[in-house]
Amino acid sequence: MSTRRCIMGALAGIAVAAAAHADTVLIGTQFSSILAYNTETGAATFRGFCAGPVHSMAVIGDTLYLGDDFGSVYSFDLNTNLLTGAFPVSVDATAMATDGEVLFIADSGGEIQKVDPQTGAVLDTLQTQFGQLTSLGVHWGYLYNGGLSTVAERASLFDDFDASSFDIFSVCGGAINSMTFSGIKVILGSTNGTIYRYDEFHGDNIGYYAGGTDSVGVAALTGNRLLIADSSGQLLQVDGETGDVLMETNVGEPIGALLALDVGAACPLDLDLSGILDLGDVQLFIMLFLQNRNGADLTGDGVLDIADVGEFVSQFVVGCP
Ligand SMILES: [Ca+2]
Ligand SMILES: [Ca+2]
Structure with a gap:
C-alpha cells in the first residue's frame, strides 16, 4: 500500500479541532x-x-x-x-x-x-x-x-x-x-x-x-x-x-x-499553522514525506521512514490540546 493510501486510510473521517492556545x-x-x-x-x-x-x-x-x-x-x-x-x-x-x-x-x-x-x-x-x-x-x-x-x-x-x-x-x-x-x-x-x-x-x-x-x-x-x-x-x-x-x-x-518562542509547539502536527488539525495537515505531511523534506521527520532522527508515518498517525488520532 502506498504511503498516501496508508495514511489516508488510517485517518479516514478524523478531523480534530485544536483549541485556541x-x-x-x-x-x-x-x-x-x-x-x-x-x-x-x-x-x-x-x-x-x-x-x-x-x-x-x-x-x-x-x-x-x-x-x-x-x-x-x-x-x-x-x-x-x-x-x-x-x-x-x-x-x-x-x-x-x-x-x-x-x-x-x-x-x-x-x-x-x-x-x-x-x-x-x-x-x-x-x-x-x-x-x-x-x-x-x-x-x-x-x-x-x-x-x-x-x-x-x-x-x-x-x-x-x-x-x-x-x-x-x-x-x-x-x-x-x-x-x-x-x-x-x-x-x-x-x-x-x-x-x-x-x-x-x-x-x-x-x-x-x-x-x-x-x-x-x-x-x-x-x-x-x-x-x-x-x-x-x-x-x-x-x-x-x-x-x-x-x-x-x-x-x-x-x-x-x-x-x-513556542508558536505551534502545542500541536506539532498542525503543519500549516492553521490552528486546526485536519486533512490539510495530512496532505501536507504526505507531500513533505514524498519529497523527502525534513518537515516530515516527526521522530527528529534525521531520517524519513515508517516510524515518522506511525508517529503522525498516532499523534493525529490523539489530537491537539
Ligand atoms: Ca492545520
Ligand atoms: Ca524520522
Missing part, C-alpha cells in the same frame, strides 16, 4: 529590553534585560541568544530570565538563526558565520552574493537569507556551508527586512511596510498586503495570523491572508527583533 513571541528592543508577547491577549510584558541593543535573536533549548549592534552575542536563560554569558563576534549580527545546534549569524555586509553557541568559536564562514543581509531563517531543512537587495536565497542544511550552496528563492517586491515561515508559506517583511508571501516549494509569489511601516520583525502565529513589528514600537497582529488588523499595541520602545 496562547503562544509567546519574544521581542527584543533597541533599549535592551526583552519582552514577551501573548498571542491571544496581545499584551506585551517585561521579561528581562540584554546588555546591548537587541538586533537579532535565536533560541536553542532554554537559552536565548541575543545579537547586539556592537559585536556581542549574549546568552539569556529563559528559566531564570537572567543573562548567563556573552562572546564577541566580528559581524554586526543583523540576523540570527539556528538549526538547533549551531548559530548562524549574519552581517549587513553579507557575511554569514556558523558559530558554536557554547564557545562563540567561528566554525565556518561564507560571503553571500547579494549582501546587505537583514534576515536569516531555518525552515524544513533549509537555511534562508534575505536583505535590502530584495533577494532571498536558500541552501539545504545538508549541503556544504558555502555561498555556492545557495539558490535564489525569490526576488521580493521590496527591500527585505524580516522573514518568517507558516507551513508552506514564506513570509517576507519589507522596509516599505509591505508583507510579501511566497510558496515554500516553488518560490512563487502568492500575494502581498500593506502591514506597518518598516517590518523590522515578522512572526507567523497559529490560525493563519501574522505578527508584524515596526522599529517605532508598534505591533500589529493581522490576518495572515488578508492583512486585516486583529490587534494593535505599542511597546513604547523601538523594536529590534522578534522571535516566535
